[in-house]
Amino acid sequence: MAKNVLLIGVGGVGSIVAYGIDFTGKADISVVVRRDFEKVSKVGYELKSIDYGDIKGWKPKHIYPSVEAAAKDVPVYDFVVITTKNLPDVVKPEELAEPAITPEKTTVVLIQNGFDIGRPFIEKYPNNFCLSGVSHIGSHNNNGVVTQTQHDECLISYFINPNLAIEDQKRKAEEFISIYSNEKNAVTYFPDAKWYRYRKLVYNASLNTVCALTGVDTGRLDLAGTLESVSIPAMREVIKVAKADGVTLPADIINTVVHSDDGDWFEPSMRVDVKKGNPIELEAILGNLLRVAKELNVETPYLQILYNLLKAVQFRLKEGKGMNNLPEKRPISDKVYS
Amino acid sequence: MAKNVLLIGVGGVGSIVAYGIDFTGKADISVVVRRDFEKVSKVGYELKSIDYGDIKGWKPKHIYPSVEAAAKDVPVYDFVVITTKNLPDVVKPEELAEPAITPEKTTVVLIQNGFDIGRPFIEKYPNNFCLSGVSHIGSHNNNGVVTQTQHDECLISYFINPNLAIEDQKRKAEEFISIYSNEKNAVTYFPDAKWYRYRKLVYNASLNTVCALTGVDTGRLDLAGTLESVSIPAMREVIKVAKADGVTLPADIINTVVHSDDGDWFEPSMRVDVKKGNPIELEAILGNLLRVAKELNVETPYLQILYNLLKAVQFRLKEGKGMNNLPEKRPISDKVYS
Numbered sequence: 308m309a310k311n312v313l314l315i316g317v318g319g320v321g322s323i324v325a326y327g328i329d330f331t332g333k334a335d336i337s338v339v340v341r342r343d344f345e346k347v348s349k350v351g352y353e354l355k356s357i358d359y360g361d362i363k364g365w366k367p368k369h370i371y372p373s374v375e376a377a378a379k380d381v382p383v384y385d386f387v388v389i390t391t392k393n394l395p396d397v398v399k400p401e402e403l404a405e406p407a408i409t410p411e412k413t414t415v416v417l418i419q420n421g422f423d424i425g426r427p428f429i430e431k432y433p434n435n436f437c438l439s440g441v442s443h444i445g446s447h448n449n450n451g452v453v454t455q456t457q458h459d460e461c462l463i464s465y466f467i468n469p470n471l472a473i474e475d476q477k478r479k480a481e482e483f484i485s486i487y488s489n490e491k492n493a494v495t496y497f498p499d500a501k502w503y504r505y506r507k508l509v510y511n512a513s514l515n516t517v518c519a520l521t522g523v524d525t526g527r528l529d530l531a532g533t534l535e536s537v538s539i540p541a542m543r544e545v546i547k548v549a550k551a552d553g554v555t556l557p558a559d560i561i562n563t564v565v566h567s568d569d570g571d572w573f574e575p576s577m578r579v580d581v582k583k584g585n586p587i588e589l590e591a592i593l594g595n596l597l598r599v600a601k602e603l604n605v606e607t608p609y610l611q612i613l614y615n616l617l618k619a620v621q622f623r624l625k626e627g628k629g630m631n632n633l634p635e636k637r638p639i640s641d642k643v644y645s
Numbered sequence: 646m647a648k649n650v651l652l653i654g655v656g657g658v659g660s661i662v663a664y665g666i667d668f669t670g671k672a673d674i675s676v677v678v679r680r681d682f683e684k685v686s687k688v689g690y691e692l693k694s695i696d697y698g699d700i701k702g703w704k705p706k707h708i709y710p711s712v713e714a715a716a717k718d719v720p721v722y723d724f725v726v727i728t729t730k731n732l733p734d735v736v737k738p739e740e741l742a743e744p745a746i747t748p749e750k751t752t753v754v755l756i757q758n759g760f761d762i763g764r765p766f767i768e769k770y771p772n773n774f775c776l777s778g779v780s781h782i783g784s785h786n787n788n789g790v791v792t793q794t795q796h797d798e799c800l801i802s803y804f805i806n807p808n809l810a811i812e813d814q815k816r817k818a819e820e821f822i823s824i825y826s827n828e829k830n831a832v833t834y835f836p837d838a839k840w841y842r843y844r845k846l847v848y849n850a851s852l853n854t855v856c857a858l859t860g861v862d863t864g865r866l867d868l869a870g871t872l873e874s875v876s877i878p879a880m881r882e883v884i885k886v887a888k889a890d891g892v893t894l895p896a897d898i899i900n901t902v903v904h905s906d907d908g909d910w911f912e913p914s915m916r917v918d919v920k921k922g923n924p925i926e927l928e929a930i931l932g933n934l935l936r937v938a939k940e941l942n943v944e945t946p947y948l949q950i951l952y953n954l955l956k957a958v959q960f961r962l963k964e965g966k967g968m969n970n971l972p973e974k975r976p977i978s979d980k981v982y983s
Contacts, residue, residue, distance in 0.1 A: 520858060521957035526975040531960035536953035539982060562982045572975045612950050615874035619859035622869035637864040637910045644877060644900045 310334040310486055313377050313384045313407050314367075316391030317343070319446035322352060322453045324390055324418060324461070324487065325367055326359060327494070333486040334386070337369035337377055344372040347451045356455040358491040378406035386483060388416040388440075393424060393591035396621070397630065401427045408432060414479055418442050418461065420511070420576075421591025422504050423599055425466025436479040437466045439500035441507065459492040464500035505549040506556060509564050511575075511592050513541035516613050519577035519587055520620060526572040534565065541609040548596065551603040586624045589617050648672040648824055651715050651722045651745050652705075654729030655681070657784035660690060660791045662728055662756060662799070662825065663705055664697060665832070671824040672724075675707035675715055682710040685789045694784075694793040696829040716744035724752050724821060726778075731757040731929035734959070735968065739765045746770060752817055756780050756799065758849070758914075759929025760842050761937055763804025774817040775804045777838035779845065797830040802838035843887040844894060847902050849913075849930050851879035854951045857915035857925055858958060864910040872903065879947040886934065889941040924962045927955050 310333065314325045317340040328336045340347060351366040371377040377384075387407050389400050400419070408415060411434040417424055418440030425437045441464075445457030463484050465476040480496060488494035497503055514525050517538050521528065528534045542561050549556050557563070577587045593614040600607045625631050648671065652663045655678040666674045678685060689704040709715040715722075725745050727738050738757070746753060749772040755762055756778030763775045779802075783795030801822050803814040818834060826832035835841055852863055855876045859866065866872045880899050887894050895901070915925045931952040938945045963969050 517954070517957070521954055521961070523957050523961050527960055527964070527971075528957055529978070530969075530971075531957040533953055533957040535982075536956075537950060559983070565982045566978075568975075569977050570975055572971075608946060609950065612875060612947065615871055616855070616859055616954075618874075619855070619861050619866055619869040619871040622865055623859070623861050626865070631868075633865075633868075633910075637906075637908055639907045640867070640904075644873075644903045645897075 310385040311381050311383065312336045312386045312388060312486065313339065313381070314388040314390060315339045315374060315404055315407075316389060317347075317448065318390065318392075319448045319453065319455070320418060320442050320444055321388075321390030322354070322448050323356065323358070323444060323446050323455050323459050324388060324442070326352075326354060326356070326362075326365065327459060327489055327492050328487050329365075329367060330359065330491065331486055331489045336367045337371065337381065338367045339371045339374050339377050341372060343448075343451045344370065350451070353452045354455065355453065357457065358455060358459055374404060374406045383409045384413050386414050386416055386486075388418060390418045393419040393421045393588050394586050395427070395590045395594075397586055397625070399427065400424075401431045405431075408435065410434060414438060414483065416440055416483055417466070419591070420588050421595060422508050423595040424591055425468075425500075426595075429466060429468045429470075433468070433470050435468075436471065436476055437468060438480050438483055439464045439466050439504070441497070441500075441503055459494070461487070461492070461494045462497035462503060463487075463494060464497045464503070466500055501552070502554050502556075505545070505552070505554045506560070508545050508549075508592070508596060509542050509556065509560055510567065511577075512545050512596055512610060512613075513538040514564070515575040515577045516593060516617060517541070518575050519581050520613065520616055522578070522581070524572045524574045524578065525568045537609060537613075539565070541613065544600075544605075544607040544610050545596070548600045548603060548605045548607065551605045552599060581620065581624065584624060584627045586628065587617065587621055589614070589621050593617065648723040649719050649721065650674045650724045650726060650824065651677065651719070652726040652728060653677045653712060653742055653745075654727060655685075655786065656728065656730075657786045657791065657793070658756060658780050658782055659726075659728030660692070660786050661694065661696070661782060661784050661793050661797050661830075662726060662780070664690075664692060664694070664700075664703060665797060665827055665830050666825050667703075667705060668697065668829065669824055669827045674705045675709065675719065676705045677709045677712050677715050679710060681786075681789045682708065688789070691790045692793065693791065695795065696793060696797055712742060712744045721747045722751050724754055724824075726754040726756060728756045731759045731762060731926050732924050733765070733928045733932075735924055735963070737765065738762075739769045743769075746773065748772060752776060752821065754778055754821055755804075757929070758926050759933060760846050761933040762929055763806075763838075764933075767804060767806045767808075771806070771808050773806075774809065774814055775806060776818050776821055777802045777804050777842070779835070779838075779841055797832070799825070799830070799832045800835035800841060801825075801832060802835045802841070804838055839890070840892050840894075843883065843890070843892045844898070846883050846930070846934060847880050847894065847898055848905065849915075850883050850934055850948060850951075851876040852902070853913040853915045854931060854955060855879070856913050857919050858951065858954055860916070860919070862910045862912045862916065863906045867903075875947060875951075877903070879951065882938075882943075882945040882948050883934070886938045886941060886943045886945065889943045890937060919958065919962065922962060922965045924966065925955065925959055927952070927959050931955065
């Protein structure tokens with residue numbers, strides 16, 4: 308029997324993942340889409356895809372305007388794939404997906420940025436599998452028109468759930484790969500989600516964050532001296548936390564990461580978000596890392612101050628989206644500081 | 646004989662200072678103005694002044710387009726008053742003013758923001774007096790039309806020059822007050838420039854900088870938590886440097902500074918500069934403070950990281966003004982990082 312898959316968050320990544328799953332024909336794929344619901348439920352998606360070619364009027368099996376609606380229609384989803392931006396300070400993904408998650412039955416697949424993002428799911432659903440997907444894809448969804456310019460490469464693994472057997476978790480990852488992997492994409496098993504997400508953090512916690520804060524690309528960050536004075540010390544802190552967490556990153560990782568943007572005036576994703584006025588994935592990246600650093604008693608002064616500064620940036624971005632309602636006159640505080 | 650005074654930088658502050666000196670009638674006031682030279686040399690300034698009322702067509706004795714032109718015309722200036730923004734990483738004030746400064750004769754008056762800003766002048770002109778002016782004024786100059794909304798209150802003192810007698814330095818400050826103070830403004834002697842500039846730094850190094858970096862006002866900084874997590878620790882570092890420098894600030898200073906914007910969503914000057922795309926007074930505020938902290942062996946981790954981050958912001962602001970010429974393609978560096 309075909310598996311029931313629900314995908315939440317049909318952006319540039321999510322639409323191609325959903326299409327990839329539909330393409331294999333091994334699962335019934337439903338999606339939750341809020342912003343473009345009116346349009347895509349009528350005319351479907353248009354794909355201009357480097358992997359799949361030009362496709363018009365593609366519709367997944369069901370298109371729902373909410374997770375609640377999706378949950379009412381299908382008693383049990385075998386997989387719930389979450390491809391939203393990871394903004395737990397705006398919407399907690401584990402609460403957003405809750406109506407569609409059946410305890411002990413639904414496997415959650417997080418194809419999202421961030422570090423240690425499986426933790427709240429495993430805490431909330433201790434007997435469900437929780438898979439990790441790290442996607443390398445260039446794809447944008449503009450009101451139902453998806454332009455995919457870089458191949459869909461996705462590394463699938465699992466966030467270790469201590470309540471379940473490791474071999475079952477591995478098997479579940481392979482099962483998900485079997486319904487998502489096809490001859491057009493490159494979906495592969497990667498044995499160690501934690502290692503890989505630490506690996507990505509070396510860039511994301513140090514270059515992505517600092518570019519977001521200072522408003523420059525990685526090339527200008529280098530020329531201004533801030534790469535060496537702030538980002539590299541921050542990278543060393545990530546490596547130190549990883550080590551205390553039992554994860555050994557490659558010896559030449561700093562050099563590799565710094566040179567990864569060679570030849571490009573490259574603007575990392577958080578910088579792009581700030582520019583567009585969108586909230587940044589601050590908690591999923593730095594917030595979670597700092598929580599782990601604290602548990603492991605690792606000092607991270609650079610990362611901590613970057614986090615504290617970016618909290619003010621996030622405050623501003625959320626206000627721009629109408630999420631903070633401030634009175635016209637600033638309230639007077641009687642707090643005493645010393 | 647009337648003293649020859651040259652004022653460089655006729656912005657909101659400079660224009661009112663120049664008018665105030667002209668108003669006393671005790672000095673011949675000349676000005677250097679670049680941006681508005683064409684207009685003001687023809688029709689003069691229009692003042693809408695809370696201190697002096699509405700005045701049209703006011704002209705100082707001479708209006709020059711450059712310091713060189715001013716220096717050619719008058720053999721010796723008794724006073725050179727500098728009221729430009731203090732951007733030593735763009736133009737060093739001591740070099741800008743050089744043609745008009747006669748060694749051992751001209752007294753330099755710095756009515757500018759920043760900390761320890763007398764140092765380069767005393768190094769370059771070891772036998773000249775160097776006075777400090779801290780201006781509290783609300784005034785804007787828009788192409789020769791000056792709108793002054795807050796009274797001209799200016800505290801005059803001297804940057805201690807170890808090569809000259811203290812009583813002479815004090816006397817020189819009083820002499821300058823005598824040609825600038827009138828019944829409309831409030832120009833007073835303040836005995837300790839160093840103390841006062843440390844006092845201002847508690848705000849400027851911690852709130853002004855952090856608001857510039859994060860893009861929020863002081864009220865939002867408080868609500869986001871960044872006031873307490875970053876700005877207050879930075880204030881404590883300023884107090885520590887001051888103490889090591891022999892300056893004791895008031896015991897309740899942090900509380901006073903934090904509450905100084907009570908009731909206002911207040912955007913400090915550096916934040917306003919960033920918003921307008923203007924270079925910030927980073928070196929005059931943080932750069933100079935960090936130099937002194939280093940000389941005194943005081944650790945200032947918060948201030949140092951703020952400085953390093955703001956260097957990237959300054960890089961961006963200068964690029965916006967055409968001061969950094971970058972190639973279209975980012976040059977590849979072969980530097981090895983570890």
